[in-house]
Amino acid sequence: MAASKPASADKPYLRDFFIEQRKALCEDMERKNALDLEIQTRLLITPEYRAADTILLYMARPTEIATSLIIHAAFANHKKVALPVCREQGHMIFRRIDSLNDVAPGRFGILEPTAQCEEITPDEHTLCVCPALCCDMRGYRLGFGGGYYDRYLADFPGVKAALCYADSMIPKIGEEPFDIKMDVILTDSFTRYMK
Numbered sequence: 001m002a003a004s005k006p007a008s009a010d011k012p013y014l015r016d017f018f019i020e021q022r023k024a025l026c027e028d029m030e031r032k033n034a035l036d037l038e039i040q041t042r043l044l045i046t047p048e049y050r051a052a053d054t055i056l057l058y059m060a061r062p063t064e065i066a067t068s069l070i071i072h073a074a075f076a077n078h079k080k081v082a083l084p085v086c087r088e089q090g091h092m093i094f095r096r097i098d099s100l101n102d103v104a105p106g107r108f109g110i111l112e113p114t115a116q117c118e119e120i121t122p123d124e125h126t127l128c129v130c131p132a133l134c135c136d137m138r139g140y141r142l143g144f145g146g147g148y149y150d151r152y153l154a155d156f157p158g159v160k161a162a163l164c165y166a167d168s169m170i171p172k173i174g175e176e177p178f179d180i181k182m183d184v185i186l187t188d189s190f191t192r193y194m195k
């Protein structure tokens with residue numbers, strides 16, 4: 001029998017648990033595609049998406065929640081679209097892309113904007129859409145453990161959103177001082193705003 005979902009636990013345990021959950025979901029791509037579509041659509045109908053002029057997205061790997069619908073919608077809505085570029089020591093920057101022809105495999109094999117792409121300086125009209133393996137009901141997120149988003153978001157002036165399966169929401173992640181709370185979490189069954 002599969003282990004039941006933890007109510008709260010340390011990050012390495014949660015990471016392992018939710019990575020396994022992701023792998024299991026990838027066995028049923030029809031279901032994954034339906035959930036990913038629902039989550040992306042929820043983001044697209046938020047006032048925060050509408051108000052943003054720049055959307056910072058991630059280039060989803062196969063086990064992650066897809067972002068392709070948001071990327072294409074943002075192009076169609078004449079918003080600036082930017083993707084992360086990993087740097088040394090857990091730092092990343094975002095560079096603007098005009099199309100998916102502007103990306104090439106970077107560190108870790110994830111597609112990243114090429115060096116010719118303009119670096120984005122975020123402001124209050126920037127929406128950052130973060131990947132999450134799991135989130136808690138207070139707005140904390142768990143990623144793959146590099147600390148990239150926590151570092152980037154530490155002095156981020158815009159709106160912070162995470163995409164997360166409803167099944168990957170837990171009551172409490174044991175947060176650490178550097179963890180940054182999201183403003184809004186989009187799942188396949190609800191949108192949760194943090195105050």
Ligand SMILES: Nc1nc2c(c(=O)[nH]1)N(C=O)[C@@H](CNc1ccc(C(=O)N[C@@H](CCC(=O)O)C(=O)O)cc1)CN2
Pocket residue numbers: 058059060061064084086092108110131143144145146147148149
């Ligand atoms: N699609 C996507 N892009 C993203 C992130 C993400 O979570 N998803 N990131 C969010 O942070 C940053 C990249 N973070 C990453 C963190 C760990 C690994 C990874 O595979 N780590 C290996 C060890 C790699 C090594 O040290 O050589 C591992 O954990 O096994 C990859 C990317 C920026 N871009």
Ligand SMILES: Nc1ncnc2c1ncn2[C@@H]1O[C@H](COP(=O)(O)OP(=O)(O)OP(=O)(O)O)[C@@H](O)[C@H]1O
Pocket residue numbers: 011090141142143144145146147148149150151154178179
């Ligand atoms: N603002 C920060 N300053 C310095 N170190 C940090 C900061 N944020 C995170 N870290 C470091 O990064 C490590 C990984 O953090 P954490 O486990 O929260 O990653 P994550 O949020 O799951 O990953 P990611 O943000 O890349 O998706 C931590 O152990 C911590 O040492």
